[in-house]
């Protein structure tokens with residue numbers, strides 16, 4: 424398979440790539456193959472190849488919202504990252520490839536006096552992952568700014584989707600269930616005062632430094648925090664803390680002492696340990712207040728299937 428792919432011109436190909444090197448939790452066994460394309464054309468070729476040979480294909484960005492299995496992945500990982508990271512600004516519109524580093528995108532907007540992206544300055548992933556997750560902060564999502572998204576669909580064809588077709592909702596988009604690879608997006612901002620924009624970004628980064636764990640590998644917020652949940656039971660960090668779970672440890676996976684909605688890797692944690700800890704937290708919270716916590720973090724099984732971590736078989740049966 425390696426030889427066939429190298430001949431096909433799909434970008435840089437690595438065999439038996441440790442997935443722990445491609446995610447912020449630093450967890451996960453090897454992928455059979457990891458490919459880093461440089462263009463939408465190479466992405467399309469790879470999607471076509473995987474489809475023709477019926478090989479599982481998983482798309483990732485910087486792996487900051489993913490838990491890979493300890494057994495790794497029997498298939499191909501398509502990483503859209505630094506090799507696909509062109510960005511240009513046209514008036515109040517930004518055209519960016521999916522591999523653009525999100526904090527870099529926010530900084531470019533600020534430099535050009537464009538407002539609306541201040542809330543993404545501290546999110547350590549790619550634009551592709553952010554669009555797919557409709558990620559953001561301060562109860563906002565990148566979807567608010569997305570005008571068009573270019574994707575390679577399951578058939579290997581380039582499609583251009585409108586804002587409406589992406590059907591953005593809280594930490595969700597229609598892209599999540601489509602199997603499409605995001606290759607580029609057009610974002611619309613408003614013009615603003617560069618100093619005010621920069622001030623808002625500095626403030627956000629300071630707040631993150633104060634609230635979130637910085638040294639130990641983690642994946643950001645593990646559990647989803649919706650508006651309805653805030654109104655009824657409060658944010659997940661507060662619920663988990665009130666259940667007395669801060670500092671709870673299974674193996675080398677630990678509920679962060681800084682923020683209870685983070686699970687940190689204290690060194691050599693396994694995916695099995697993280698899943699067991701997620702199951703434990705959900706069980707304790709459910710017993711205490713009768714609420715079912717849902718995961719924002721996504722688990723990838725060895726067959727390349729991807730799902731919210733609470734849907735992993737090891738967790739699903741735990742309530």
Ligand SMILES: Cc1cc2nc3c(=O)[nH]c(=O)nc-3n(C[C@H](O)[C@H](O)[C@H](O)COP(=O)(O)OP(=O)(O)OC[C@H]3O[C@@H](n4cnc5c(N)ncnc54)[C@H](O)[C@@H]3O)c2cc1C
Nearest residue numbers: 484485486487488548549551552553558559604605642643
């Ligand atoms: C310290 C820390 C803080 C965080 N803070 C926030 C926050 O404030 N708000 C927030 O929303 N998130 C936050 N996150 C989570 C994460 O950074 C975001 O979800 C980010 O947008 C994921 O981008 P990624 O490139 O790492 O995607 P990955 O984790 O690699 O993938 C996430 C999902 O997107 C898919 N995907 C990735 N790239 C593509 C593509 N090009 N085409 C199609 N599908 C793709 C993957 O298949 C997967 O389903 C945080 C994470 C960390 C570690």
